[in-house]
Every structure is written in C-alpha cells, then in structure tokens.
Amino acid sequence: MSFLEIDDVHKAYGHHEVLKGVSLNVERHEVVCLIGASGSGKSTLLRCVNALEEIQGGAIRIDGDTVTGAGVDLNVLRRDVGIVFQSYNLFPHMSVLENIMLAPTRVGGMAKKAARERTMTLLESVGMQDKAKAYPDMLSGGQQQRVAIVRALAMQPRVMLLDEITAALDPELVGDVLEIVRELAHGGLTMLLATHEMGFAKEVASQVCFLDNGSILERGSAQQIFEDPKEPRTQQFLSRVVKSGRL
Amino acid sequence: MTSSGLVTDELQPSPEPAPPPQVSRLAAIATVVSAVATAGAIYEGTLVRSYNDNSAFSSIAAVVIVLSSALAWWPCLRAIRAIGARASLAKDEKVVEARRLAARGREDAQIAIGYAAAGLVVVGLLQFVFGNDGAVASTFFDWNPIGKAFGDSLKAFWTNIWVACVAEVGVLVLGLVVAIMRLLPGRAGAPLRLIAVLYCDIFRAIPAIVLIYIIVFGTPLAIPSAANWPGALLGAISLTITYTAYVAEVYRAGLQSIHPSQSAAARSLGLSYSLTLRTVLVPQAVRRVIPPLLNDFIGLQKDTALLSIAAVAEVFLTTTFFQNTYFKISPVVLAAIFFIVITIPQARFVDYLIDRDAARRAGK
Structure with missing residues (x-):
C-alpha cells in the first residue's frame, strides 16, 4: 500500500472531462513530477488531491484513509496536505508573519508565541526573516512564493503539492525557489509537483508522469522519460520543449 | 528591401510629414463663445446690481462676474495669434514647427472654449435666480x-x-x-x-x-x-x-x-x-x-x-x-x-x- 494512492480519478466540469481515469501511487519520501502541456490536467489533479475540486469517480487515499467522497472531514485532510499555487495566493491584507501564523494558530491550536517563534525560524531558513512585517504587495514574486511555501510548511503537512510554482516568476528568481524545493526533497518530504522546469524535474524526481488530455500517458524514472520516451506524444512534447530552450 | 515576409515596404511605407492642422476654425468658435459669455456676464452684472439697489457690495460682485468671464480671452487671443504664425511658417515649408505651433494654438482655443462655456453656465444660473425681477432670489434666498x-x-x-x-x-x-x-x-x-x-x-x-x-x-x-x-x-x-x-x-x-x-x-x-x-x-x-x-x-x-x-x-x-x-x-x-x-x-x-x-x- 502506497502512502498516497490516486485510484482511477475522474473529474469533469459539466460535460468537459478534465481527468479521464488517472491512477498514481506516491510512496513516502518520494518526489513525483507531473509534466505535460497546459490544459492536460496537471493542476486539476493536484487540486483534487486536497479536495479543492470534487471528483466524480475513483478514490484518493492518504496513508490508507479514503479522503474523497461523502463524510470526509476536509479540514482535517487539508492539514495533512499542503499546496503551493502558481500565483502565490498570499493574503494581501496580512503581513508575512500573519499569513504564516494564521493556520497554525487558528486551526492547529498553537499558542501565538510558539507559532511566532517557529515562523521566524522557518523564515530564516528561506532567508526572509527581515521581511516578517512586510505585506505581500511589497515583495517580489520570488519572495512571495517563498513565503507561500513557508505558509504551507507551517502546518507540517505530510504531503506537499506544488502547482507550477515557478511559472509566474522572473527567470532569475526561479533559482531561489527551486533551491528550497530541492532542500525539502532532500529532507524527505513527500511531494507531488506539476512543473515546466524539466531540468529540475530531471534532478529531483524519483518518478515522472507525462499527462496528456486528462490521463497519464507515460510514466517512469526521470532518465527513462527524458532520454528515452516511448510514446510519440511524449516525444513530440519533449522535442518542442527542447526547441523552446527549456531543456 | 525586405528581409522577411512579415515586414515589407508595402505594409509599412516610409512616413510623409502630415500638414499642420487648421487653427482658424477653432479660434473663431472660441472668439464667438467668449464674446457671448462676456456679454452675458455684463448683463447679469447689471441685474445683480439693480436687484440689490446698486449697493457697493453688489457692484463689487458685478465686477467680479464680468472680470471672471474675461478669463477666456487670454487663451483666445493666443489662439488667434497662432493663425497668422502658422500660415507664415507653413509658407516657409517649416512643416514641423508649423505643426507644433498649430497644435498649441488649437489647445489654446479649446481652453478658451472651456472657460467660456463654464462662464455661460454661471450666466444661465444667474439669469435663473435674478431674471424675472429677481423672483427666484426673493422667494428662495430671502435671508x-x-x-x-x-x-x-x-x-x-x-x-x-x-x-x-x-x-x-x-x-x-x-x-x-x-x-x-x-x-x-x-x-x-x-x-x-x-x-x-x-x-x-x-x-x-x-x-x-x-x-x-x-x-x-x-x-x-x-x-x-x-x-x-x-x-x-x-x-x-x-x-x-x-x-x-x-x-x-x-x-x-x-x-x-x-x-x-x-x-x-x-x-x-x-x-x-x-x-x-x-x-x-x-x-x-x-x-x-x-x-x-x-x-x-x-x-x-x-x-x-x-x-x-x-x-x-x-x-x-x-x-x-x-x-x-x-x-x-x-x-x-x-x-x-x-x-x-x-x-x-x-x-x-x-x-x-x-x-x-x-x-x-x-x-x-
């Protein structure tokens, strides 16, 4: 039994089918990368895992617990599953410190003082301790995304979902953010990430899945997918990525 | 001389200088509107005075009304001056200078029209209040x-x-x-x-x-x-x-x-x-x-x-x-x-x- 089991998940918006039976197992401490064109269903799959989207078929299990369907306490599930979004989604009316402390204090029942201390430690580890009092609008995209990662980490999730977290960043800011993700991967955090950073996927992923049109067309080790893709669609996708200078 | 199908002389012809725009028509409108506003202001000034029995205070008010209507004349005169200057520059084939001057003259004329139009609105209000022997003034604004x-x-x-x-x-x-x-x-x-x-x-x-x-x-x-x-x-x-x-x-x-x-x-x-x-x-x-x-x-x-x-x-x-x-x-x-x-x-x-x-x- 795997830690995170995605079992034949179907998702549709009205008549438009976005996920057509996706199955994927993620082991503890594993880093799985989802690649594929925009609209292939990567983001939707991640949003289904922490129930931001309702699924119409199949099941998702975390550590043996089914977390989809009726009667699931979603708020408890989401404490275990952190997500970081492409557009950061920080709360603009709260300072960095307040953004990060909100969930641990209001949901996790942590004392304010302890939460503040841990927040400061976390901020320090991403080099942002001097920005604790700043508001999101005053920060660069890279800084905002680092805060968003810390905000998700502050709830001590068992799985992290990263949804194209560098796609909206200036090229020179991407490195800082990826460095943090690399550190999390080495630290043994289980992660499922959708990304267009092929080089990074190659480096950290223990498993790479190529999504096309709502299903996983091909999966395997990073080496296997990038060096020797079997499916013609995967080959076409990767050759286009190479042509655009992304790999 | 094209190096790519996206850019051709046919699509992007080299520019020809546009002739300087006309100033005279706008300046004429500005002059007419300013004149009407001033005439109206003078008339309302006399109405204000006579309603208040030619008191000193009302005389001052009348003078202020007339003078503020004259505000439109300064840009108006500048616009009129621009007509002649534009013509002489255009004759010397100084197209760029003429165009720049004409643009400034047109703007002056528009400023004059704006001021004079505002003056006309005020004249209209004063006419409403003090016209008809000051019926509105005595009914609504009796202190x-x-x-x-x-x-x-x-x-x-x-x-x-x-x-x-x-x-x-x-x-x-x-x-x-x-x-x-x-x-x-x-x-x-x-x-x-x-x-x-x-x-x-x-x-x-x-x-x-x-x-x-x-x-x-x-x-x-x-x-x-x-x-x-x-x-x-x-x-x-x-x-x-x-x-x-x-x-x-x-x-x-x-x-x-x-x-x-x-x-x-x-x-x-x-x-x-x-x-x-x-x-x-x-x-x-x-x-x-x-x-x-x-x-x-x-x-x-x-x-x-x-x-x-x-x-x-x-x-x-x-x-x-x-x-x-x-x-x-x-x-x-x-x-x-x-x-x-x-x-x-x-x-x-x-x-x-x-x-x-x-x-x-x-x-x-």
Missing part, C-alpha cells in the same frame, strides 16, 4: 426668514443626524449578515439563502417613505408599548430595514469580487468555511466596498427627511413650519443647505479613499 428659522432648524437637524447614525450602525452589521446569508453554500444554506434573497427583493422594492409610514404608525398598533417609543427611533428602524437591503448587495458584490484563489488558499490550509470568511474574505471585501458603502450612507442621511411624514420633528418638517409662518420657501432652502454641508465632506472623503486605493494598487 430674513432664514435667519429666524436658523436656531430651531439646526436643533431639529440633530434629530436627522441621530437617526442617520443609529440607522448606519444597524445597516453596517445587518447588511453584512444578509450578504453572508445570501452566499451560504450547499443544501444546508438553501433556506437562509432564500430568506436573504426575499429580504433584498422586498425591501428594495418598497419605497422608503411607504415603509416609514407603515413602521411608525403600524408598530404601536402591533406592540402597544411601542407607542411610548420616540418616533425618531421607529423611523431609524425603518430606514435600517430599507438600507440593509441595499447595503447587503454592496457587501455581496465585495465578497464576490475577492478572487476564488484567496478562498482556495485559505481552505487548503485547513481553515473552515466560517474561519475563511472571517479572516480572509470579509476583511478584504469590507476594504473594497467602503466607497460604495459611504455612497449609500449619504443616501440614507438624506432620506431622514422622509421622517417628516411621520410627524418626527426633523429639519424638513421644522423648516416647513417656518415656511408657513413667513410665506417664504427660504427656510426649506436652509434645510437643503444643512444637508449639503454634511454631505460634501463625506463625498470628498470617498474620493480620497478611492484615490488612495488606486494609488496603493498601482504600488505607490
């Missing part, structure tokens, strides 16, 4: 009854302010409650959603004056002890009911304008629906709706005058008593002035908030 009514009217105006403040506090709270009810999700929220929708539909439909009548005269019949309540309180309650329906819609618009990604981020951290509402959505929504909210509040303040139909001794009712005593409508104009005096600072405050918000969004 004698205004002075007699001032003390009692000001006291009565405090009732309007009290009612407005009480109603505004109630509206602020209840409006948010109704807005949140209207946005409740799922089947569990359906009955409350329905009630909120009905509330907004019904109480936005009933004219405020009708509701005031029903509440002020109906409540004591239904609840006998309410007969001892001050009419102003019952009036405040009915205004609260009406304006809650409006303000609920403002809040709802504000809540719906918060991007769904904010809610997704909050929920993904494990925050419950109500905690998300309280800590993430409502604080952002309230900030956004302050300008339209104040707009509705200004409306509410004015509607306190409707309490006069329920015999509440507020400013409109009080000034109409004075009107009946002196056979002049001027005291009622005083009530209008009171409302203007409290509304303008609020309007400017809303402008300030909107500007500040825009500046902040622009990252300044």
